[in-house]
Amino acid sequence: MERDTDGFFTGPPPESAKPPAPEEKKEEETPNPEAEKSPSDLIKSTFDVYVTLADQQQDPNSPLFSAKTFEELGLHENLLKGIFALGFTKPSKIQERALPLLLRDPPQNMIGQSQSGTGKTAAFVLTMLSRIDFSKNKTQAICLAPSRELARQIMTVINTMGKFTEVQTEYGIKDHLPRDATKITAHIVVGTPGTMTDLIRRRVIDVSELKVFVLDEADNMLDQDGLGDQTLRVKNMLPKRDDLQIVLFSATFPENVRQFAKKIAPNANMIELKQNELSLDSIRQFYMDCDSEERKYDILVSLYHLLTVGQSIIFCQASCSLCRHLRRSLKPPSQHRSTADRISQRMTAEGHKVASLHGAKDAHERDTIIDRFREGKEKVLITTNVVARGIDILQVNMVVNYDLPLLTERDRKASAGDAQPDIETYIHRIGRTGRFGRKGISINFVHNDKTWRQMQAIEHATGKKITCIKTDDIDRMEEELKKHLK
Numbered sequence: 020m021e022r023d024t025d026g027f028f029t030g031p032p033p034e035s036a037k038p039p040a041p042e043e044k045k046e047e048e049t050p051n052p053e054a055e056k057s058p059s060d061l062i063k064s065t066f067d068v069y070v071t072l073a074d075q076q077q078d079p080n081s082p083l084f085s086a087k088t089f090e091e092l093g094l095h096e097n098l099l100k101g102i103f104a105l106g107f108t109k110p111s112k113i114q115e116r117a118l119p120l121l122l123r124d125p126p127q128n129m130i131g132q133s134q135s136g137t138g139k140t141a142a143f144v145l146t147m148l149s150r151i152d153f154s155k156n157k158t159q160a161i162c163l164a165p166s167r168e169l170a171r172q173i174m175t176v177i178n179t180m181g182k183f184t185e186v187q188t189e190y191g192i193k194d195h196l197p198r199d200a201t202k203i204t205a206h207i208v209v210g211t212p213g214t215m216t217d218l219i220r221r222r223v224i225d226v227s228e229l230k231v232f233v234l235d236e237a238d239n240m241l242d243q244d245g246l247g248d249q250t251l252r253v254k255n256m257l258p259k260r261d262d263l264q265i266v267l268f269s270a271t272f273p274e275n276v277r278q279f280a281k282k283i284a285p286n287a288n289m290i291e292l293k294q295n296e297l298s299l300d301s302i303r304q305f306y307m308d309c310d311s312e313e314r315k316y317d318i319l320v321s322l323y324h325l326l327t328v329g330q331s332i333i334f335c336q337a338s339c340s341l342c343r344h345l346r347r348s349l350k351p352p353s354q355h356r357s358t359a360d361r362i363s364q365r366m367t368a369e370g371h372k373v374a375s376l377h378g379a380k381d382a383h384e385r386d387t388i389i390d391r392f393r394e395g396k397e398k399v400l401i402t403t404n405v406v407a408r409g410i411d412i413l414q415v416n417m418v419v420n421y422d423l424p425l426l427t428e429r430d431r432k433a434s435a436g437d438a439q440p441d442i443e444t445y446i447h448r449i450g451r452t453g454r455f456g457r458k459g460i461s462i463n464f465v466h467n468d469k470t471w472r473q474m475q476a477i478e479h480a481t482g483k484k485i486t487c488i489k490t491d492d493i494d495r496m497e498e499e500l501k502k503h504l505k
């Protein structure tokens with residue numbers, strides 16, 4: 020593989036990184052390449068959408084399948100008030116195309132893909148809210164998400180958008196309900212698949228009148244390496260009615276999961292924002308050659324000032340290299356502290372203010388940490404993949420991949436070589452910045468041949484340039500990075 024003068028790996032991206040080939044009848048809109056990328060671009064028609072209707076008799080070019088305003092969707096005025104309370108004036112591109120299809124009667128399944136931060140949540144939340152019969156105290160919509168943090172975020176959107184309605188909501192997440200809870204009658208239940216399975220199996224939730232089943236981050240939720248088994252258990256306990264609307268959304272849909280998704284949501288309308296990668300374009304990607312594992316920590320600390328200009332998220336592996344390094348360097352060694360904790364412990368000891376969040380923390384602690392970060396009380400969050408997906412905090416303008424995301428042990432064995440980068444997780448991680456077209460930067464740390472090759476594979480697969488930033492001149496480094504946030 021050749022590098023050009025900017026350090027960009029040249030050559031065509033592999034098949035897996037190319038836009039999905041149109042399967043059936045597709046519609047394409049004309050992009051406007053001159054348009055500047057800004058939040059409003061998600062509202063203007065500046066990028067392409069593929070729509071594949073389940074019913075090929077219908078004309079996808081019909082204005083019936085596109086809504087330029089929320090008003091024309093025929094929503095109850097209380098829902099419209101909720102939308103405006105969120106500060107939305109017009110549908111985003113994905114909402115414009117997805118909402119008319121999602122809200123139509125009879126209900127139809129939907130598989131929707133669009134880049135991170137383009138407004139998928141509002142699309143499925145509005146669908147759930149608009150289908151509830153508020154006069155019935157029965158659960159009518161269930162939404163599953165891969166983490167409690169994301170479930171809580173979705174709930175906030177439901178409660179804000181639904182605040183002028185009589186909607187009742189409940190969580191299906193760990194340690195939220197008393198163990199002896201016997202009945203949930205809330206209209207909408209949002210949770211994670213394990214807890215939701217338990218609640219439905221024990222008949223705490225009665226699903227007999229369910230109308231909508233939503234999987235956010237659906238590729239992860241259906242992937243056998245992710246939460247696939249648990250999600251299927253939930254799905255198999257739901258009524259097998261044709262009018263149960265199944266809605267799957269994600270920023271990524273690798274081919275193997277895409278096929279499975281079509282089985283889970285049969286005859287679904289498909290909506291894909293064409294992969295001209297608007298979101299990735301608003302995120303400038305960099306890498307830093309850190310020379311050695313040990314230097315990674317020093318470079319992270321030297322970035323601290325910049326990390327706190329806005330807010331930032333630092334991703335490391337669950338058993339991350341920094342933590343292994345810190346475990347060795349901390350005296351006395353802290354045996355029971357896990358991963359991201361050790362980073363924050365050392366940075367805190369050196370006078371920096373950081374928070375850490377990972378799956379080993381208890382539920383209450385996790386809630387407090389993410390809430391504090393969301394409120395801007397902490398500026399730097401050191402974490403694992405637990406918040407890689409879906410978390411929407413507009414002030415996050417920097418993401419650092421301290422450790423690059425890698426595929427699981429199983430995939431690694433299958434490829435029988437070095438660990439391969441996990442491209443989907445990479446896309447989701449950097450998508451924590453640059454929300455709704457805002458500017459953001461991501462920095463990847465590499466320190467040896469192996470990590471270099473992993474980054475090369477990411478650059479190749481995403482087809483996006485990752486620019487080198489020199490680490491020997493901190494002032495220049497800061498200046499250069501700041502330039503991209505302006």
Ligand SMILES: Nc1ncnc2c1ncn2[C@@H]1O[C@H](COP(=O)(O)OP(=O)(O)OP(=O)(O)O)[C@@H](O)[C@H]1O
Pocket residue numbers: 105106107108109110111114133134135136137138139140141269270408409410411413450454455
């Ligand atoms: N029509 C709209 N007008 C203005 N802002 C919007 C609109 N729709 C969504 N947003 C805002 O855009 C941000 C990103 O939306 P959202 O979290 O739904 O993205 P997403 O596509 O689900 O991202 P991810 O793939 O990371 O889960 C949110 O802060 C949301 O409030």
